[in-house]
Amino acid sequence: MSRQNMTLEQKIGQMIMCGFQTPQINTEIKTLIEEHHLGGIIYFRRNVNDKEQVGQLSIDLQQYSKQFTDIPLFISVDQEGGMVARLDWDDITLIPGNMAVGASRDVELAYEMARICGEELLRMGINMNFAPSVDINNNPKNPVIGVRSYGECPELVSEMGAAQIRGLQEANVSASAKHFPGHGDTAVDSHHGLAAVPHDEERLFAMELAPFVRAIQESVDCIMTAHVMFPAFEPEQIPSTISRKVLTDLLRNRLGFEGVIVTDCLEMHAISKEFGIPEGTIRAVEAGADLILISHRFTEQVNAIHALVDAVRSGRISEQRIDESVDRILALKAKRQMEKLTAITENYAEGFGSESSKKAVQLLCERSITLVKDEGQLPLRKDERTLVIWPEVRQRTEVDEPIIQAYTLATALQPSMSQVDEYRIGTYPDAAEVQAAVAHAKDYDQVIVITYNAVSELHEGQVNIVKQLTQHSNVRVIVASTRNPYDFNQFPEAKTYLCCYENRPATMTALAKVLLGESPTVGRLPVSINETYGFGFGQQLGSTVQV
Structure with missing residues (x-):
C-alpha cells in the first residue's frame, strides 16, 4: 500500500x-x-x-x-x-x-x-x-x-x-x-x-x-x-x-x-x-x-x-x-x-545460543572485569574456607535483572575450590540481616562480598556488611560490584575491589577466573570512580594500566 x-x-x-x-x-x-x-x-x-x-x-x-x-x-x-x-x-x-x-x-x-x-x-x-x-x-x-x-x-x-x-x-x-x-x-x-x-x-x-x-x-x-x-x-x-x-x-x-x-x-x-x-x-x-x-x-x-x-x-x-x-x-x-x-x-x-556466540560473549565478559585495587589478596587460596555473600534481586522490574539467580559466583567457583559456601542477602538488608551475615562470615578465611548498587542510600546495609567485615583482621575481604562501579566510594578501606558491571552467569564465570588467577584483568574503568581511580584506570595483578 x-x-x-x-x-x-x-x-x-x-x-x-x-x-x-x-x-x-x-x-x-x-x-x-x-x-x-x-x-x-x-x-x-x-x-x-x-x-x-x-x-x-x-x-x-x-x-x-x-x-x-x-x-x-x-x-x-x-x-x-x-x-x-x-x-x-x-x-x-x-x-x-x-x-x-x-x-x-x-x-x-x-x-x-x-x-x-x-x-x-x-x-x-x-x-x-x-x-x-x-x-x-x-x-x-x-x-x-x-x-x-x-x-x-x-x-x-x-x-x-x-x-x-x-x-x-x-x-x-x-x-x-x-x-x-x-x-x-x-x-x-x-x-x-x-x-x-x-x-x-x-x-x-x-x-x-x-x-x-x-x-x-x-x-x-x-x-x-x-x-x-x-x-x-x-x-x-x-x-x-x-x-x-x-x-x-x-x-x-x-x-x-x-x-x-x-x-x-x-x-x-x-x-x-x-x-x-x-x-x-x-x-x-x-x-x-x-x-x-x-x-x-x-x-x-x-x-x-x-x-x-x-x-x-x-x-x-x-x-x-x-x-x-x-x-x-x-x-x-x-x-x-x-x-x-x-x-x-x-x-x-539451531539459530540460537550457538557455541561460537556464547564463546564470544564469554570473551567479552572476561575482558570487561576491572581490577581497581588489590593489596595482595588475589588470587584466592583454593584450599581455604571461602564464603560468597550474594545480594539477590528479589523484585523484578521492567529494566532489571531476573529474580533469584540460580547461577552465581559461588556456583562458578565451586569446581575449583575445596570449600565455597554462599550466604544470600537481599539488596536492601536491614540491621538484623547485616549482623547475621557478618556473624556467619567470621567462620571463614576469605569472604567475597558481592555488591549491587551499594552506592544508593537505600542499599546502606550492603555497605555496612563490607565495613564491618574489613574491621576483622582474621578475614580477607574481597569486594566485587555487580552493577554501578561507584560502590567503592562507600568503603574505600576495602583492600580488594573489582568491577563487573552486571551479575549475569557469563560475567560470574569471568569473575571466578580472575579471582582464581586463571584469567588476566584487562578491563579498564569506563567511568571515573573518584580522583584516584579515574576513567581508563585498571590493574593487572602486580601492575597498573592507565589510559
Missing part, C-alpha cells in the same frame, strides 16, 4: 507503536490493528515465554495485520543486553550490557555482540531493537542510565555505539540510538519525573550530542527521544520529546538526521503526569516525532490515536506533517524488508 492510497486514519495508525498485556494475541491488540491500523508493536516480559512462543507470536501478529493491509508491522523490543533484556532465557545468546562493553574497550567484540543479538531477534520476528543507549553516564547519581551507558567519555560511547548500530543493522534489525539529546547527566528518572540537563550548547555538542552525531554518520535507522529538558535548545520548560526546537531544529535540521524519530514511552510520568498522553502525542508530532510509543494501557492508546486524528481534522496539525512521518516509516519498513517473515521450522532452535 502506498501512502497516496491511505486514509488519514491509516496513516496515523502507522505512526503509533503499542504494547499489550498477554503472550498471545488478545482482543485489545486485535482492535488496535483492525480498527486503528496500528503500525508497530513493542514486546515486554509479559509477552514472552520462550523463543518458540515469541517467534509464533510475531508470525501471528504479522498474519493478522496482513488481513487489513500489506504494510508489515514494526515489532520491537528493548534488548540492550545486560540488565535490560526482555528476553533472557538460557537457550538464546544474552549479550553483555553497555558498561561491560565499554570496559572491554573491544570494538570488534562490541560489533559481534550486536550482530549476534540482531540475528537471534530477527529469527523471533523482531525487526527493531530499542538499542543502543548512547547516553554518556557522567553523573554517578543517575538513577536510570548507569550501566546502560558505555561510559563517561564521548569518544568511547561514540565508538562502541557505532559498532553496535552496525552489528544490529547488518543483521537487518533496525537500531535505535537513545535517548536524544542525552539522558546521562540527570539525577531524575524520567519514568517518574521531569529532569533537566542545564549545560550550554558548546558543552552539549562536545559531550551529550557527540554519540548521536556518530550514530547519524553510521546511518542509524531510528533515534529515540528523551523526556528531558534542555534549556540550551528549548527555553520553555518542556521535555525534548515535545520540543520542535530539539527534534526538528536540532536533530533534523542541524544534525541532518533523515531516519525515524521515535518517542520514549509517553506513559512515563515526565509526559503523562505533566501533559497527559493525548496532548503529549499531539505535541510530539508537532515537534517532529514520527513514531509514538505508548506501551501499556489500551484506553490511553486509543485516546491518543483519536486525539491525533482530531488534531489533523481540526487543522492543528497539517496532513502534510503526517505524510512526512509516514513516508519515513514506510521507507524504513521497505529498506529492512519487514514483509519477509520466515515460518518457524523444525531446525528453528
Whole structure:
C-alpha cells in the first residue's frame, strides 16, 4: 500500500507503536490493528515465554495485520543486553550490557555482540531493537542510565555505539540510538519525573550530542527521544520529546538526521503526569516525532490515536506533517524488508545460543572485569574456607535483572575450590540481616562480598556488611560490584575491589577466573570512580594500566 492510497486514519495508525498485556494475541491488540491500523508493536516480559512462543507470536501478529493491509508491522523490543533484556532465557545468546562493553574497550567484540543479538531477534520476528543507549553516564547519581551507558567519555560511547548500530543493522534489525539529546547527566528518572540537563550548547555538542552525531554518520535507522529538558535548545520548560526546537531544529535540521524519530514511552510520568498522553502525542508530532510509543494501557492508546486524528481534522496539525512521518516509516519498513517473515521450522532452535556466540560473549565478559585495587589478596587460596555473600534481586522490574539467580559466583567457583559456601542477602538488608551475615562470615578465611548498587542510600546495609567485615583482621575481604562501579566510594578501606558491571552467569564465570588467577584483568574503568581511580584506570595483578 502506498501512502497516496491511505486514509488519514491509516496513516496515523502507522505512526503509533503499542504494547499489550498477554503472550498471545488478545482482543485489545486485535482492535488496535483492525480498527486503528496500528503500525508497530513493542514486546515486554509479559509477552514472552520462550523463543518458540515469541517467534509464533510475531508470525501471528504479522498474519493478522496482513488481513487489513500489506504494510508489515514494526515489532520491537528493548534488548540492550545486560540488565535490560526482555528476553533472557538460557537457550538464546544474552549479550553483555553497555558498561561491560565499554570496559572491554573491544570494538570488534562490541560489533559481534550486536550482530549476534540482531540475528537471534530477527529469527523471533523482531525487526527493531530499542538499542543502543548512547547516553554518556557522567553523573554517578543517575538513577536510570548507569550501566546502560558505555561510559563517561564521548569518544568511547561514540565508538562502541557505532559498532553496535552496525552489528544490529547488518543483521537487518533496525537500531535505535537513545535517548536524544542525552539522558546521562540527570539525577531524575524520567519514568517518574521531569529532569533537566542545564549545560550550554558548546558543552552539549562536545559531550551529550557527540554519540548521536556518530550514530547519524553510521546511518542509524531510528533515534529515540528523551523526556528531558534542555534549556540550551528549548527555553520553555518542556521535555525534548515535545520540543520542535530539539527534534526538528536540532536533530533534523542541524544534525541532518533523515531516519525515524521515535518517542520514549509517553506513559512515563515526565509526559503523562505533566501533559497527559493525548496532548503529549499531539505535541510530539508537532515537534517532529514520527513514531509514538505508548506501551501499556489500551484506553490511553486509543485516546491518543483519536486525539491525533482530531488534531489533523481540526487543522492543528497539517496532513502534510503526517505524510512526512509516514513516508519515513514506510521507507524504513521497505529498506529492512519487514514483509519477509520466515515460518518457524523444525531446525528453528539451531539459530540460537550457538557455541561460537556464547564463546564470544564469554570473551567479552572476561575482558570487561576491572581490577581497581588489590593489596595482595588475589588470587584466592583454593584450599581455604571461602564464603560468597550474594545480594539477590528479589523484585523484578521492567529494566532489571531476573529474580533469584540460580547461577552465581559461588556456583562458578565451586569446581575449583575445596570449600565455597554462599550466604544470600537481599539488596536492601536491614540491621538484623547485616549482623547475621557478618556473624556467619567470621567462620571463614576469605569472604567475597558481592555488591549491587551499594552506592544508593537505600542499599546502606550492603555497605555496612563490607565495613564491618574489613574491621576483622582474621578475614580477607574481597569486594566485587555487580552493577554501578561507584560502590567503592562507600568503603574505600576495602583492600580488594573489582568491577563487573552486571551479575549475569557469563560475567560470574569471568569473575571466578580472575579471582582464581586463571584469567588476566584487562578491563579498564569506563567511568571515573573518584580522583584516584579515574576513567581508563585498571590493574593487572602486580601492575597498573592507565589510559
